[in-house]
Amino acid sequence: MGRLVPAVTRSLDILELFLEGDGTLSAPDVTRRLQLPRTTVHELLTTLAARSYVVPVPDQPGRYRLGVRTYQLGSRYAEQLDLAAEGQQVAREVAETCDETVHVAILEDADVIYIAKVDSTHAVRMVSAAGRRLPAHCTSVGKMLLASLPEAELDARVEGRDLAAMTPNSITDPGELRTALAGIRARGLAFEHRESNPDVSCVAAPVRDSAGRVVAALSISVPMIRWSEAREAELAELAAKGAADLSVRLGHRARS
Known part of the structure; x- marks a missing residue:
């Protein structure tokens, strides 16, 4: 700092x-x-x-x-609170469909902050909390958000930083991270396989605002004991739908 x-x-x-x-x-x-x-x-x-x-x-x-400027800043903050409220509602709907843990997160500097979370009802589930902060490069939501940044902004958040590992599977090489982000941009989804938690895999999709900007990401997190290729494909589709639903709530209209 x-x-x-x-x-x-x-x-x-x-x-x-x-x-x-x-x-x-x-x-x-x-x-x-x-x-x-x-x-x-x-x-x-x-x-x-x-x-x-x-x-x-x-x-x-x-x-x-x-003065009025403080009101304008407060109004912008209130918009973020709306994102959290809408995100919590959509996360609940997604969790009810798949019965897995669902998060909505935003990017702050080189970290992600979870602003909404709904737990799975399974006895074995991911332990986390709304408000938690994690290194973006170790999470599916974080990689999704990093991949959505313009190149210059990505450089400012990543270059020269120590990409610390949370597990042996975490990406710690900047070149490897950029390759992973390019793949995420191409497919519009981000995956994390035991990179922030050795027992959990996740899939995330982008959430857009009324101007089409990526402002958050929605993820589904699953313990490895319930993860499979078939389950991955199913949850990827559900995460994409949930993120699209949340985007619509924020005023986004997808192009035809």
């Missing part, structure tokens, strides 16, 4: 102060509560106001409240 930028940290500290009290603050309030120089506070508030993150309070000279 790179170093923290003090000016950005202080700006965020100021914005978080608005979560308390009546939602309005003056420059002296900020100076006192954050123990910052008055000149620094004035410059930061001026910058935040210029970008509409804070705005002056009408009829209260010198006081500020949160």
Whole structure:
């Protein structure tokens, strides 16, 4: 990780102060509560106001409240919450069909985060949890999401990083990973055979938003004792259908 930028940290500290009290603050309030120089506070508030993150309070000279830009960011976050809610519903429907563990995950940097999960009812099943973070290159959802990135963005997330192994089957060579991602792009599905868990295989398909962008991936995870070539083909078809259903819920319309 790179170093923290003090000016950005202080700006965020100021914005978080608005979560308390009546939602309005003056420059002296900020100076006192954050123990910052008055000149620094004035410059930061001026910058935040210029970008509409804070705005002056009408009829209260010198006081500020949160601006429209923070609302826009919050709205975008709410859209992600919608993805989680819709993903949970579709994951439940897929799990009811196959009685295996179903995940929906998003990509963050070089990791995946599971935002929805429905368990199998079998006694032997994958143990995981929504909110868990795993290296993208070790999972079917992660490889599906990496394969969907533009080349420059993929380079930024993968090049120069240590591709750590979670099991002896994990891909740790960048060249091998790129070959695997090319195959995933070609077939539109990603498979993982005991790469993040020595006892589990998975298949994943892409989830698209209204603009056609891949924003998540849906996977089905199966213990090796229930995995076979016939089962793999069946679950691949089901994962693709589940991902397509979730995409439709997000406003995606596939081309004819």
